[in-house]
Amino acid sequence: MSERFLVTGAHGCLGAWTVAELVRQGTDVVAFDIAPGNGRAELLLDEAELERVRAVQGDITDPASVAAVLAGVTHIVHLAALQYPYCRDDHIEGARINVLGTVSVFDAARAAGAKLVYASSIAALAAGTLYGAWKRANEGTAAAFWSEDGFPSIGLRPALVYGVGRDRGVTASMTLAMAAAARGETFHIVHGGRSPLNHAGDVARLFIRAARAVSEGAPAYDTGGRGHDMAEVVAAIEAAAPGARISFEDISFGDAAGFDGSALEAALGPIEWRPLEQGVQETVDRFRELERA
16 A cells, blocks of 8 residues: 655644655645645745645644545654643643644544554653643543554653754744844844754654554654754854854753653654754755855
8 A cells, every 4th residue: 555644733833844744755735734835845846846745724623624634644743733832821722733633643544544643742751831732632542542443653851952943932043043144134042951953844844754663552753863052053054154143041941951852763664863063054044045045
């Protein structure tokens, strides 16, 4: 049976990178998002590649909307969510999308017999935010679907994600700095500290690998990734765009203690993360190309 992937939240950063990776692998992909069009995939794919994407507008909190696009779908990468701080500003909408929407996707995946991988977050490991609480709730939902219905899944907890298309959420500040540097503008990153960093393209490949590996249980894994101080990020940006004037707020964003990708590597095999300098250079170069275009 040939593969067909459904990507929810396809217009987001990770969604766009996942769609782009699947297109470049030659895999049939349905891009599902509440907004029309191709979203951030337009930042990554050319016109011929975009023509290979079936873009469908729909709402993950509407079971009928999700069920309507599942014909022939073999794998689901569930990335749709309302990020922090937006979910903080509207608690009811945040819970509706982040929790009820995930239950809706699980129900649809079980009915269709599709393999499911979903996005949890490093935020699930720390107390103190509703976003983290909702991600923990999703991991509990996955465990219940396995124990009560025998429906397996895999959850991945990305670290701080950067790359073209990462323009929403507090930790998007690093990528916005790369975009500003590409334009020759100054920028102040709103947080600092030391955190594991994940390039969006690397995370997208992990979600696809995990979807293909779903077999039993409901494990949730940290993605892992190399840890970097914000001063290292700034140095990489300045190396990629000489003359860039980037500063940062020396305030740590969250606590990454205990975040460890070894269990995921044991499950999927070796994971290659592009070095920070390479990822930043590629991001700055792509922003320059988009500016010229």
